[in-house]
Amino acid sequence: MAQINFGGVVETVVTNKEYSLEKAREVLKNETIAVIGYGIQGPGQSCNLRDNGFNVIVGQRPGRSYEKAKADGWVPGKTLFSIAEAAEKGTILCMLLSDAGQIAQWPTIKKYLTKGKALYYSHGFAINWQDRTGVVPPKDVDVIMVAPKGSGTSLRTMFQEGRGVNCSYAVEQDATGKAEDRVLAMGIGIGSGYLFKTTFQREATSDLTGERGALMGAIEGLLEAQYNVLREHGHSPSEAFNETVEELTQSLAPLFGAKGMDWMYANCSTTAQRGALDWAPRFRDAIHPVMEWLYLSVKTGIEAQISIDSNSKADYREKLNKELKAMHDMEMWRAGEAVRKLRPENSDK
Numbered sequence: 001m002a003q004i005n006f007g008g009v010v011e012t013v014v015t016n017k018e019y020s021l022e023k024a025r026e027v028l029k030n031e032t033i034a035v036i037g038y039g040i041q042g043p044g045q046s047c048n049l050r051d052n053g054f055n056v057i058v059g060q061r062p063g064r065s066y067e068k069a070k071a072d073g074w075v076p077g078k079t080l081f082s083i084a085e086a087a088e089k090g091t092i093l094c095m096l097l098s099d100a101g102q103i104a105q106w107p108t109i110k111k112y113l114t115k116g117k118a119l120y121y122s123h124g125f126a127i128n129w130q131d132r133t134g135v136v137p138p139k140d141v142d143v144i145m146v147a148p149k150g151s152g153t154s155l156r157t158m159f160q161e162g163r164g165v166n167c168s169y170a171v172e173q174d175a176t177g178k179a180e181d182r183v184l185a186m187g188i189g190i191g192s193g194y195l196f197k198t199t200f201q202r203e204a205t206s207d208l209t210g211e212r213g214a215l216m217g218a219i220e221g222l223l224e225a226q227y228n229v230l231r232e233h234g235h236s237p238s239e240a241f242n243e244t245v246e247e248l249t250q251s252l253a254p255l256f257g258a259k260g261m262d263w264m265y266a267n268c269s270t271t272a273q274r275g276a277l278d279w280a281p282r283f284r285d286a287i288h289p290v291m292e293w294l295y296l297s298v299k300t301g302i303e304a305q306i307s308i309d310s311n312s313k314a315d316y317r318e319k320l321n322k323e324l325k326a327m328h329d330m331e332m333w334r335a336g337e338a339v340r341k342l343r344p345e346n347s348d349k
Contacts, residue, residue, distance in 0.1 A: 012197065015194045016192075019184050019185075020188070025052075030091075032055050032056075033049055033055060033189075034091075034092065034093050035057070035094045036059045036060075036086060036097060037094075038066070043068065048155065048191040049190055051159070052191070058081070058086065087113075093119055095119065095121050096122060099307060100311035102135065103308065114141075115140040116176055118141060122145065124145060125204050125207075125208075128204035133304075142173060142179040143200075144179055145168075145171075146192065147198075149165060149168070164193035167192040168195070168197070169187050170199050172200045205298050220327075224332065226244045228332075230243065230244065231331070238335060240332070246339055250343075
């Protein structure tokens with residue numbers, strides 16, 4: 001393990017230099033890793049583990065995801081099974097269903113959690129809010145988590161590029177005395193960039209806050225607000241979109257993603273520098289109360305309950321598709337579609 005200074009706070013992280021792939025294979029050599037669910041995280045984690053030489057099977061209900069698993073090389077009756085069959089065969093059960101799916105399938109999964117097995121998660125939701133989800137593992141199994149800080153698609157594509165998504169990891173319950181090794185080996189096996197330690201509670205609250213905040217919800221709201229103000233004051237859709245989204249995603253985000261916000265500022269015009277430095281504190285101070293409100297809504301379980309209630313409804317997918325279509329049909333994102341077609345790499349397509 002390596003000691004890294006994160007802005008003045010020293011933390012311990014794990015990379016494949018300290019915990020090699022060979023060691024991970026040795027730790028898990030007698031394990032059957034059953035990936036339950038082939039939706040968002042399932043394909044990336046299972047395929048990465050398979051490519052890294054681990055014994056992996058997949059459990060998935062019939063349907064579109066089952067057919068995708070077959071297309072990815074999982075063989076019915078050999079490496080692709082029903083959820084119940086995979087849970088019975090596996091010694092490490094990877095709960096990669098949706099949060100609502102985990103709740104629905106828990107009675108089936110629990111029957112096969114015999115002594116010494118490991119229950120693995122990539123999100124702390126079900127365990128942290130178990131009073132709401134009803135997911136209470138037996139005391140004689142390990143409960144562990146590796147949570148990629150990115151989508152399953154990114155996990156897979158970055159693995160294929162020889163890179164890795166950073167992941168947090170946690171041990172909630174160590175019944176066997178092997179939980180720490182099991183979770184680190186799984187983290188290396190799925191192709192993590194580096195692993196940093198957390199708890200199920202901290203991961204669940206930070207994850208829900210991030211998704212609703214800066215990663216998705218807040219950024220969409222911010223982009224909409226700026227785009228709309230520009231349009232209301234007579235700017236064209238192409239100009240509003242370029243000044244709001246295109247320059248951010250194509251020019252500026254790669255700069256601060258690579259070397260930090262100060263470096264990005266240093267490589268912009270003096271006019272941009274001055275304006276950004278003056279206005280950043282105003283946005284910070286205006287947004288901070290909303291972020292605090294959000295965090296408390298997550299921490300107290302309100303957001304978890306909203307997700308459980310809405311995502312468990314029979315018409316959830318239908319309503320979701322309507323909401324996504326409404327976003328798709330917004331002028332801002334339709335303008336974006338036209339702008340993307342004009343990028344040099346797309347202009348001849």
